Amino acid sequence: MVMRLLCCLLLIAAAPLWAATQLQASVDKNPVLAGEFFILTISADDTINSEQPDTSVLLKDFVVGPTSVSSRTNIINGEISKQTNWSVKLMTRKEGTYTIPAFTVAGVSSKPIQLSVSKRSQSSEQNKDAFIKTSLKPNNLYVQEAGVYTVKLYLDNNKELLDGNLTTPVMADAELTPINKQSESYELIDGKRYLVITREYLVQPQKSGIHTITAPVFNGRIRQDYRQMEISAMGEDIDAEIKPIPDNYSGAWLPSELVNLDEQWQPKDDTVEVGTPITRTITLTALGVTKEQLPDIDMPQVQGFRSYPDEKENNHLVRDGRVISQQTASYALLPQTPGTYTLPEIKLPWFNTKINRISYATIPARSITVVPSTNPLTPPQAAVTAPTEQAATPSLNNSTPAVVTQLSTPTWLIIIAVAGYILWLVTLVLYFKKRPQSTGESTHTSATTSSSLPELKKLAKQGKYTAFYSALSRYAKHHTGKTTGALDSLLATLNDESLNTEIAKLRAKLYSSSHEKPDLVLIVNQLNQAEKHPKSAAQNQTLKNLYD
Numbered sequence: 001m002v003m004r005l006l007c008c009l010l011l012i013a014a015a016p017l018w019a020a021t022q023l024q025a026s027v028d029k030n031p032v033l034a035g036e037f038f039i040l041t042i043s044a045d046d047t048i049n050s051e052q053p054d055t056s057v058l059l060k061d062f063v064v065g066p067t068s069v070s071s072r073t074n075i076i077n078g079e080i081s082k083q084t085n086w087s088v089k090l091m092t093r094k095e096g097t098y099t100i101p102a103f104t105v106a107g108v109s110s111k112p113i114q115l116s117v118s119k120r121s122q123s124s125e126q127n128k129d130a131f132i133k134t135s136l137k138p139n140n141l142y143v144q145e146a147g148v149y150t151v152k153l154y155l156d157n158n159k160e161l162l163d164g165n166l167t168t169p170v171m172a173d174a175e176l177t178p179i180n181k182q183s184e185s186y187e188l189i190d191g192k193r194y195l196v197i198t199r200e201y202l203v204q205p206q207k208s209g210i211h212t213i214t215a216p217v218f219n220g221r222i223r224q225d226y227r228q229m230e231i232s233a234m235g236e237d238i239d240a241e242i243k244p245i246p247d248n249y250s251g252a253w254l255p256s257e258l259v260n261l262d263e264q265w266q267p268k269d270d271t272v273e274v275g276t277p278i279t280r281t282i283t284l285t286a287l288g289v290t291k292e293q294l295p296d297i298d299m300p301q302v303q304g305f306r307s308y309p310d311e312k313e314n315n316h317l318v319r320d321g322r323v324i325s326q327q328t329a330s331y332a333l334l335p336q337t338p339g340t341y342t343l344p345e346i347k348l349p350w351f352n353t354k355i356n357r358i359s360y361a362t363i364p365a366r367s368i369t370v371v372p373s374t375n376p377l378t379p380p381q382a383a384v385t386a387p388t389e390q391a392a393t394p395s396l397n398n399s400t401p402a403v404v405t406q407l408s409t410p411t412w413l414i415i416i417a418v419a420g421y422i423l424w425l426v427t428l429v430l431y432f433k434k435r436p437q438s439t440g441e442s443t444h445t446s447a448t449t450s451s452s453l454p455e456l457k458k459l460a461k462q463g464k465y466t467a468f469y470s471a472l473s474r475y476a477k478h479h480t481g482k483t484t485g486a487l488d489s490l491l492a493t494l495n496d497e498s499l500n501t502e503i504a505k506l507r508a509k510l511y512s513s514s515h516e517k518p519d520l521v522l523i524v525n526q527l528n529q530a531e532k533h534p535k536s537a538a539q540n541q542t543l544k545n546l547y548d
Contacts, residue, residue: 021045023108025100031116034095035234037065037219042086044105047071053103055088061098063167063217065089091217093234095119120234129156129222132235134169134215136203137321138257138288140241142353145255146290146323147203149176151235153218154194157186162228164220166199171214171240173207179318200318202290208244212237246351249358252295254350257322258287261297261348261361266488270366274373275504278333279488282346282363285326288353291316294327300344304370308332308507310484330484334504335370342367452478453528460520465509468520472503475527499526 022045029038042053048071058064071084092098100113133152141147149169155161169176179200187196205211215235222229245253266279282297291314301307309331316325335341346363452475459468476486480493491500505518 021108023103023105023110025103025110025113027100027113027115030113031118032092033120033232034117035091035093035120035217036232037089037091037217040088040090040100042088042103042105042110044084044108045082046084046106047073047082048084048106051105053086053105057101058088058090061092063091063093065091091219092117093214093217093237128154128233129159129229129231130154130218130220130233132215132218132233134213134235134238135321136213136238136240138353140243141203141205142243142255142351143205143208143245144253144289144293145204145353146288146293147240148179148318148321148323149201149203149213149238150321151199151201151216153197153199153233154187154189155197156222157193157195159222159224161195162221162223164218164231166197166218167216169201169213169216171203171205171211173209173211174203174205174242177202177204202318202323204290205240205242208242210239211242212239246356249351251349254286254289254293254295254348255353256286256288256350257352257354258285259348259350259359259361260285261346261363263363266485266492271369271371272335273371274335274338275501276335276373277488277491277500277504278335278368279330279485280333281328281330281485283326283328284348284361285324286350287322287324289325290323291325291327294325295348297327297329297346297348299329299331299346302341302343304335304337304339304341306334306336306508308334308510313483328484332485332488332507334507335368338370338372340367340369453524456524456527457521460524463520465506465518465520469506469510472523494526494530496526496530499523499530502526 024043026041026043027038028041029036032038040058052067052069055064055067065088068087069084070087071082074081074083095117098115098117100115102112103110131154133154135150137148137150151166151169153166179202182197182199185196185198187194203213215237217235218231218233220231222231262283262285264281264283266281267276272278280299282299284294284297286294294314296312299307299309309329312327312329314325314327316323318324343366345365348361349358350361351357352359452471455471456468456475459471473487476490477483480486480489482489487503491503499522502518502520502523505516506520506523508516509518
């Protein structure tokens, strides 16, 4: 025991003698190729935990990877030796002679290293195990214009790739965002098969001038005939001219090679009845911009119509090295009074990067004729607001009094409507009393096809108009397969006047100051009846496609 204690005291006393006395720096390759990684190793003859070399001085000339540290202790014939190693992965892109400076750790300094970097050979591609091709479309961009930077890594398919790393391209004053996932394909070049790994990046410069896209670098290991080899490849940098926004341009900046506005109507006729909903879908397509850059298309309000906007959808994709963005916006138009109306032209300015001047995407003006409704039981919502509008705008034409007179409903028609509604309720009650007598197969089919009706029934009983309309929109999207204008498409398929009237009341309740309450229960019942009893063979086939 005494001997062990004595040995420990001797070791503690000798500890200062083990302080680091040497610091050596070395590289595993010299010379190296431009774009090729090499390892810088810094070694101290002691165990050092409190300090490490300052590698930030290398950032000026090299691409610096992470630093790894290791230490070991050897005891040979009673002699103890210790060593601490720091390893750093370095790479430089350009040929020349570089100096790796001296490092200082624990008061001991290493010697600087002269490193020679050779230019890569421009020999034919068939003699290479790996090489990189880069491209930018379009070659020159305006500020905030979207370009596509493509990187293609070619690897010899006859050799097994063990591992590898492909760095990310860099461009100052620009946003580079990966697009989708990398793809793999094969190409034959001069009789040699290559595995081609393709990556695409969305480039959006934020500042004008000449900017360089620094190409990525690949380093990896391959195996051929049980022999492992290190390989590397470096792409060519691309200098891109970024043009500024012209001084004479005003409005939302939209640089593009092509911008187009298109519209679709449902129904397509230019003559509609009062209270008949119209769906207008406007599509904006632009080349060379992202979906976030697309401006909102505001449809002008037209007196005599109520407009209910639907959700807008923005999307973009890359095709043939070009970014294509699209915005789809739908509007439900509800005509209130008879007459001929002109929907004004929609005009969108954009900067044409092909001819370097301002252009315009337009939708021409369109005339619509609104005729009185042929259904006396569906008076348009304008009947309530017409006196207020007439008082506020005395300059209306002479046809306004006639319109107000026509919109009033005779008392005898109201009596007939109430009697018909009571008779319909009695029929509905009798139907539900007989319903349990139906076969089990019919009951199963009804439950399957009406899976979302219970939610609508629950919201109808609670009188929650906003939640009911949202659930109704989801119901229409599910059964029509459409993402825009689904509800109007479903109404057009069912062709039920009472259902159209109650939906119009619901929209007016949500989007205007109307005090008339829609019959939510009637809407649910009509949808339920439409699922069970299609009106014709053609409609039967349509509903089968909708609810399967």
